[in-house]
Amino acid sequence: MNFKSVYSVIKKNFKILWRSKISAIAIVFVPLIVVLLVGIGFSTFSFSSINAGVYSYDYNNLTQSSLDVIEEKGYVLDKYPSKTDCEKSVKDGKTDICVIFPKNLSIKTNESISIYVDKSETDLAYYLINTIQTQIAKKSQGISETQVQKLIDLVTNAKGTVSSVKEQVSSMKNDIDSAKDSASIISSENTDIDELMDKLQEINSSLEDFGGDNESDVGEIISTLEEAKEKTENINNSLNRASFNSEKILNDLNNLENKVNKISNELDGLSDKLNSREIVDVKKIVKPINTEIKSINPNSSNWDYIFPNFLTIVVLFCSIILASSLVMREKKAGAYFRNSITSTPDFAFIIGTYITCLIILFLQLIIVLTGVHFIIGTSLNTIVGELALAVIFSSSIFIFLGMLISYAFKSEETTMVVSISVVALFLFFSNVIFPIEAISGPLQKIIEYNPAAVSNSLFRKIVLFKYSAVSILKGFLSLFLTFISFVVLTVLVKKMSKKRI
Amino acid sequence: MVDTELIKFKGVTKKFKRNLVLDSNSFNIPENKITGLIGSSGSGKTTILKLIIGTYKPTKGEIVYLRRNIRKSIKYVERYFGFATEDGSFYDKLTVKENIYYFGRLQNMKKRDIKKNAAKLINLVGLDKAKNTLAENLSIGMKKRLDITCALIHKPKVLIMDEPTSGLDPVLRKEIIRLIKTINKKGTTIMMTTQLLGEADELLDKVLVLYDRKIVEDGSPSEINKKYNKQSINDVFEEIVKQHKEKKKKKKIYLKNPKNEELDFINKKEKKDLDKILDDYEKNQKRGRK
Numbered sequence: 001m002n003f004k005s006v007y008s009v010i011k012k013n014f015k016i017l018w019r020s021k022i023s024a025i026a027i028v029f030v031p032l033i034v035v036l037l038v039g040i041g042f043s044t045f046s047f048s049s050i051n052a053g054v055y056s057y058d059y060n061n062l063t064q065s066s067l068d069v070i071e072e073k074g075y076v077l078d079k080y081p082s083k084t085d086c087e088k089s090v091k092d093g094k095t096d097i098c099v100i101f102p103k104n105l106s107i108k109t110n111e112s113i114s115i116y117v118d119k120s121e122t123d124l125a126y127y128l129i130n131t132i133q134t135q136i137a138k139k140s141q142g143i144s145e146t147q148v149q150k151l152i153d154l155v156t157n158a159k160g161t162v163s164s165v166k167e168q169v170s171s172m173k174n175d176i177d178s179a180k181d182s183a184s185i186i187s188s189e190n191t192d193i194d195e196l197m198d199k200l201q202e203i204n205s206s207l208e209d210f211g212g213d214n215e216s217d218v219g220e221i222i223s224t225l226e227e228a229k230e231k232t233e234n235i236n237n238s239l240n241r242a243s244f245n246s247e248k249i250l251n252d253l254n255n256l257e258n259k260v261n262k263i264s265n266e267l268d269g270l271s272d273k274l275n276s277r278e279i280v281d282v283k284k285i286v287k288p289i290n291t292e293i294k295s296i297n298p299n300s301s302n303w304d305y306i307f308p309n310f311l312t313i314v315v316l317f318c319s320i321i322l323a324s325s326l327v328m329r330e331k332k333a334g335a336y337f338r339n340s341i342t343s344t345p346d347f348a349f350i351i352g353t354y355i356t357c358l359i360i361l362f363l364q365l366i367i368v369l370t371g372v373h374f375i376i377g378t379s380l381n382t383i384v385g386e387l388a389l390a391v392i393f394s395s396s397i398f399i400f401l402g403m404l405i406s407y408a409f410k411s412e413e414t415t416m417v418v419s420i421s422v423v424a425l426f427l428f429f430s431n432v433i434f435p436i437e438a439i440s441g442p443l444q445k446i447i448e449y450n451p452a453a454v455s456n457s458l459f460r461k462i463v464l465f466k467y468s469a470v471s472i473l474k475g476f477l478s479l480f481l482t483f484i485s486f487v488v489l490t491v492l493v494k495k496m497s498k499k500r501i
Numbered sequence: 502m503v504d505t506e507l508i509k510f511k512g513v514t515k516k517f518k519r520n521l522v523l524d525s526n527s528f529n530i531p532e533n534k535i536t537g538l539i540g541s542s543g544s545g546k547t548t549i550l551k552l553i554i555g556t557y558k559p560t561k562g563e564i565v566y567l568r569r570n571i572r573k574s575i576k577y578v579e580r581y582f583g584f585a586t587e588d589g590s591f592y593d594k595l596t597v598k599e600n601i602y603y604f605g606r607l608q609n610m611k612k613r614d615i616k617k618n619a620a621k622l623i624n625l626v627g628l629d630k631a632k633n634t635l636a637e638n639l640s641i642g643m644k645k646r647l648d649i650t651c652a653l654i655h656k657p658k659v660l661i662m663d664e665p666t667s668g669l670d671p672v673l674r675k676e677i678i679r680l681i682k683t684i685n686k687k688g689t690t691i692m693m694t695t696q697l698l699g700e701a702d703e704l705l706d707k708v709l710v711l712y713d714r715k716i717v718e719d720g721s722p723s724e725i726n727k728k729y730n731k732q733s734i735n736d737v738f739e740e741i742v743k744q745h746k747e748k749k750k751k752k753k754i755y756l757k758n759p760k761n762e763e764l765d766f767i768n769k770k771e772k773k774d775l776d777k778i779l780d781d782y783e784k785n786q787k788r789g790r791k
Contacts, residue, residue, distance in 0.1 A: 008606040016594040019635070335600075338590035338651060341554055342607035343579040498556070 005344040009352025010359075013326065017360075029367075051076045051094065055086040056101035063101045066113070066139050070099070087116050097129075144286040152282060159271065166267045173260050180253045184246075193236040200229045307372070308459035309432045311391070316430075316452050317423055318364060319395045323357045323402025324419040328412050346494050350403065350487075357399040358392070365391060386462045386469045393479040394455035400486035407493045426452040451482045507532040507659065507690055508553060508571075512562035515548055522548050524714040525562065530659075530707075535681065535691040537701050539738060540711035546694035547587075549711070550661050553692065554582055580608075583657035583689075587664040589648045593637035597628050597647055600636055601654050608655035615654065622650045626680060642673040649680065653689070660684060662693035666700060678704050698735035702726075708734055712741055 017024050052075040056063045071077055078095055080086035086098040096118075102111030113136055117129055204225050207218050330336055330353070339349060369380060380387060402419060409415045427433060430452035439447055447453060458475045461467040469476065508530040515523040522545040530536045530553075538546050551557045552564055555575045564571045571578055584590070591600040598619065605615035623632050626646040631639060636647060645665060652660060665681065666674045678700055685691050695701065701708055702722045710718035710725070718725050718741065722734050729737045 002609055005607055005609065008603055012592065012595065012599075012603050015599065016592060019594040333592055334586065334588055334590045335592045336590075337586060338584070338604060339607065341556065341579060341582070341584055342604065343576070343609050343655075344607040 002344065002348065005348045006352045006355070009344075009349055010356050013352065013356040014359075016329075017356075050074075050096045051078055053078050053080050053086040053089040053095035053098040054101070055080045055083050055098070056105070057103035060105060062105045062143075066101065066105075066136055069136070069139050090116055090118050141286055145282050148282045148285045152285075159275070162267050162271050166264060166271065169260055169264050169267065173257060173264070176253050176257045176260065180250055180257075182246075184250070193232065193239050197229065197232055197236055200225055200232060204229070304464060308456060308463050311459045311463075312394075312430060312432055312452060312456040313427065314365070314368065315361070315391060315395050315455065316398055316426055318361055319357065319398030320402040320405070320419050320423050322360060323353065323399040324406040324415050325402075326353055326357060327403050327406035328415050331406065332412065340498055346498070347491060350490055350494060353403060354396070354399050357402075358395060361395050361399075362391075380463070383462050383466055386467070386472075387459070389469055389476070390455065390458040390462055393476055393483065394451060394458070397451045397455075397479060397483045397486055400483065400490050404486060404490045404493055407490065407497045426450060429453065431456050449478065449482070451479060454478050454482075505532040506530070507567065508692070509565040510549075510552075510562070511565065513552065513559045513564060514561035515545070515552060515557060516560045521714060523552075526714075526716045527562075528709055528716050528719050530690065530692050532690050533685070533688060534706035535685050535693065535704055536707040536709065537705035538692070538694045538709045538711060539696070539698055539701060539734065540694075541742075542696060544711050545714060546711055547663055550584070550663055550692070550694060553661060554578055554584055580655070581658040583652035583655065583660045585645075585649045585652040585660065585662040585665060587667055589636075589644045591636050591644075591647055591651050594635060596633050596635055597623070597639070597643075597650075598632045600647060601650055604651045605654040610655055618654055618656060619650075622653055625683065626650050641668060642676060645669065645673075645677055646680065649677075649684070653684065657689065659690045659692065662691060664694055664696065666695060666697055674700065698733070698738055701734035705734075710738060710741060712745060717741055717745075 052070055054067060054070075054077050056079075059067075067077060078089065080089060080098075083100050086095075086100060089095040090098045098116040100114040100116070102113065105111065105113070115129060115133070204222055207222050207225070330339075330349075340346075373380065401422065405418050405422065406415050409418060429436065429439065429447045429450050432452070436444060436447055436453060454475050458472055458479075461472050461475075506529040510526055510528050512525045512527050513523060514521070514525050526549075538549060540546050548557060552559055553571065555571050555578050558572055566574065566577060566581075569577060592603070595603060601619045601622065602615055605619065606612075610618070623629055626649060628643060628646055628650065631643055636644065639647060649660075649662070649665070652662075662681070666677050669677060674697070681691060681693070681704065705722055708718065708720065708722050708725055709716050718728075718737070720728070725734065725737050726732065729740050731737045731740060
């Protein structure tokens with residue numbers, strides 16, 4: 001292949017393009033206008049001016065306060081006289097969402113709030129459902145918190161009661177202890193009487209031994225002692241009985257003490273539990289598990305999230321349409337026949353057209369990225385190498401696909417219809433419009449290799465997560481293999497199309 | 502002196518799917534002469550030219566260029582053949598000079614050679630004053646001349662021209678005829694098609710008459726005129742057409758119904774069947790005469 005021929009083809013393409021002013025403007029500047037509009041429109045991406053239709057059987061306090069939270073979100077509320085009218089307003093496009101409140105909405109009823117949306121507007125519908133549900137959930141949480149607070153107050157009161165009961169139990173314990181002491185004294189008194197009895201017996205025995213000379217006096221003493229003994233024995237018996245009773249009392253007191261200790265322990269546990277944090281914190285009771293959605297890259301703006309998708313669309317659309325238009329223009333030119341009978345091989349024309357498209361696409365992207373940098377403020381300095389590489393890989397595939405379509409079909413109309421259909425098909429199954437995960441079964445596996453989906457994934461990884469080229473080598477390899485297949489197919493189809501000249 | 506056969510058709514048949522366009526044609530194109538292929542519109546003249554340059558592949562037979570099969574020697578064809586089309590094959594948005602230089606480059610010529618050849622050719626075809634004009638702004642005659650220049654930039658040995666004088670007024674036509682003669686005098690073999698038979702006697706060294714998928718006459722204009730005892734190729738062609746129509750009409754005589762009414766052919770298939778019956782009938786009659 002002679003590179004001078006390729007250079008001539010490229011030079012000729014640019015001359016022709018430059019001299020067809022309208023085509024040049026359309027090809028180079030239309031994407032710029034699109035990016036400007038999209039950039040300005042979506043740089044502060046949020047759904048605004050949303051009309052919410054509302055119907056309630058009775059606008060009670062709870063309904064009204066729920067409506068207030070929806071209004072806080074900036075929605076325009078339209079109240080409808082009936083449920084049917086409210087639903088119809090969504091069908092007619094007058095409102096984006098219809099919220100129906102049940103009759104007598106209160107925290108005691110089990111009635112639920114119904115939300116009607118047009119799910120054909122997929123993204124908006126899910127956004128609205130999510131927003132309204134969140135707002136109503138917030139309101140619901142507020143009510144729950146009030147109820148739980150009341151419960152907490154009751155528990156706090158109970159804590160005070162438990163504390164006072166504990167004090168009383170403690171005093172009871174003290175009383176039991178003193179009663180036990182008293183009972184112990186009675187028991188010890190009994191021992192003293194026994195000792196006294198023994199002493200009296202000893203004296204009695206001594207007196208009987210001593211009784212020879214002073215028998216009458218001793219006898220009198222002995223009788224007195226006997227009497228004392230008898231009385232002491234009576235006392236001893238009484239004391240024994242008292243001791244027996246006191247032991248019983250002591251046992252009872254011990255049992256009582258055990259029970260009081262148990263109560264005291266349980267009161268301590270109850271008190272600890274009442275003092276623990278989980279029960280004290282109302283929010284913890286209402287919402288024991290908290291979820292928080294955090295961005296993987298919190299410093300990214302809305303535009304950053306849109307940018308990879310936008311880049312996919314620009315590369316896909318511009319590459320296919322540009323390549324197919326250029327080839328079709330070439331085929332329709334009288335010179336196409338002369339080109340085909342020169343010594344220059346077909347591949348040189350293919351490469352020439354490819355390089356022309358690539359240069360135009362890069363001119364467009366330079367304008368677009370400069371616009372992004374200055375208007376939206378997104379800086380791509382750190383990822384420009386990886387991004388350029390990814391754009392070259394993906395645009396190369398789509399340029400060859402565009403050429404393939406043009407060489408395959410004879411008429412201009414068919415080529416354009418097929419090109420646009422292919423763009424739409426690739427776009428639908430590329431994660432840009434619908435998530436691939438939503439597609440079922442084996443089709444999903446095939447779609448994963450869709451070059452638009454692979455490109456989109458690469459752009460996202462580079463723009464949002466600043467991946468290096470090495471870490472996304474698999475994606476690049478997949479694009480490269482697709483590129484090779486399209487090159488081979490394009491060469492074959494061009495050879496076949498020559499027969500139709 | 503015997504003419505050197507530069508290009509030779511050997512029993513060439515060309516079909517596009519089921520449509521038979523050329524039926525077993527054999528003829529040759531002599532070197533350094535102007536050969537004209539004449540025939541009515543849609544008779545397959547352009548098909549013959551595209552077979553010569555290898556764009557189409559013969560269904561049967563072969564085309565030979567200097568003992569080489571053209572299909573197997575496309576590189577020679579690209580190098581030694583030039584093709585001037587009926588509608589002009591160049592870029593409207595390029596100037597005359599840019600077009601010539603561009604096609605010179607595609608023929609792998611050096612810039613120096615392109616410059617030299619372009620200057621000579623521009624002078625030869627008389628486009629000096631218009632060399633920096635965009636092709637789209639040229640007159641019809643100038644466009645024809647530009648197309649011829651683009652076909653000649655790489656100094657081909659054979660110039661193939663498809664209807665070079667169609668759409669031109671008599672003055673322009675004469676200019677182009679003069680140009681063709683000049684190119685031929687410089688040693689380029691010319692093979693051209695034309696429907697305008699008036700120019701055939703004046704211009705052509707050899708005439709090939711294509712009628713009903715076959716080359717029915719092959720010779721110099723004078724030879725053919727003599728054969729048919731006519732004054733011009735135009736008259737000869739008219740005679741050929743007349744004879745063939747009569748021949749077909751004779752065949753139709755046998756296709757009458759009992760009421761002596763001629764049969765109408767309803768569709769192609771029926772016509773084809775009837776033609777076959779007629780051919781068989783004729784063959785049988787010939788055998789009977791023998």
